Amino acid sequence: MGSTPQAAGKRLLGSELLAWRQQRLREGGRSADLDWLLDLGAGLRWTQLQRVWLDPCAPLRLDAELSELTRLWRLHLESHTPLQYLVGVCPWRQFSLAVSEAVLIPRQETEVLADLAIDLARSMPGRASGPLTWADLGTGSGCLALALAVAVPQARGLAVDCSGPALAQASSNLQRAGVGERVELQLGSWWEPVRHCWGLLDLVVSNPPYIPTAVLAQLDPAVREHEPILALDGGPDGLEAIRNLVSGATAALAPGGWLLLEHHHDQSDAVAELLGSAGLVEVICHHDLEGRRRFAQARRP
Structure with a gap:
């Protein structure tokens, strides 16, 4: 034997x-x-x-x-439990992120969002009033906040989530990477927890829930049965969270500050229209790894 x-x-x-x-x-x-x-x-x-x-x-x-x-x-x-949840680890960029069913599993396309955010942050001139300030709204595992904190160490960062367990997961990942002191964690919904920084945010990045409610039932069982619905369900048309983000941008962003969003592959035109209607300028669409328009950025005048 x-x-x-x-x-x-x-x-x-x-x-x-x-x-x-x-x-x-x-x-x-x-x-x-x-x-x-x-x-x-x-x-x-x-x-x-x-x-x-x-x-x-x-x-x-x-x-x-x-x-x-x-x-x-x-x-x-x-x-149908994702292996990332079973092992408790998800490789993403150069990081090995701890994950649980409290947070979305970071996707490869969101690495493109991180690249776009880092490029914007690095292109911004320094401010006499203090360091560049960025925020990650709906941080989940903290993947975007971690990428920014590592790539732009001189900046001040904020990470927001309405889920306490998700925020704890983000905190753990930031601490394990040694950048926990660079990021202020706030519990709450979208702009409200960073009200103390309204008018001072140079860059805000978000990967919000954007799946239309009716589409959730069509998702792979590994997603719909295990990943947090709170981080997936974007309302009837998938744009509920994005409307909240866009509507608060002119008040919360610093003059010249950028808002950078991930959205569903078929929402690009609608998101661009929302950004323009809110008074934001220089609306730019970006493609994901499969060539689909997946990201949008716009600037407060």
Whole structure:
């Protein structure tokens, strides 16, 4: 009988791992997801897995027991729970973010939003009255706030969320990255928690809920059954939160300050119209990784 390791960090042969992988895939699921679980859940990087294929007789080590990985994989298949929630980690940009069902799983397209926000922040001249001030409204996991705090360390940051558990998750990620002191956390809805900074915000970025309520039932079960509805449901037309953000922008932004938003792939024209109607200028649309208009920015005159 072949030996099967039962303790984390114990050695096993590559052939044993490949046999285990084949057994799991016979139960269902995608090979890419299982390899992701091996990476984030057991410390086996993709390049290491390729070496296993080339030399299955070579020994290797995992950071988790195969029995635990099997449990997580079956739970993923049975309950549609995203692996990011099961492992508690989501890679995003250069970060390894802690995530739970209190927050959305950061998406790859939101990395583009982070790039746009960083470029805007870096392009702004310094102010005699103090450092550049940015805010992330609806921060969730804190991914955007973290990206800005790391990339623009001299700036003052604020991160807002109406969910206490989400704000705690953001705080944890910021603290783990060593930038917690650069970001002021505020509990509440959209502009209200940063009222003390109205008229001083040079850059406001937000990835608000923008899925129309009727569309929620059509989402993948992994999303609709596990990710927070509060962070998904944008109201009847998906624009409820975006209207709140746009309507408060002229009062809250500093003169010349920018508002930068993520929105649904078919909302670009409607969002641009809202921005223009609110008196904001220089409305610009940006595309996501698939070439769809997904982001909008506009400036207070």
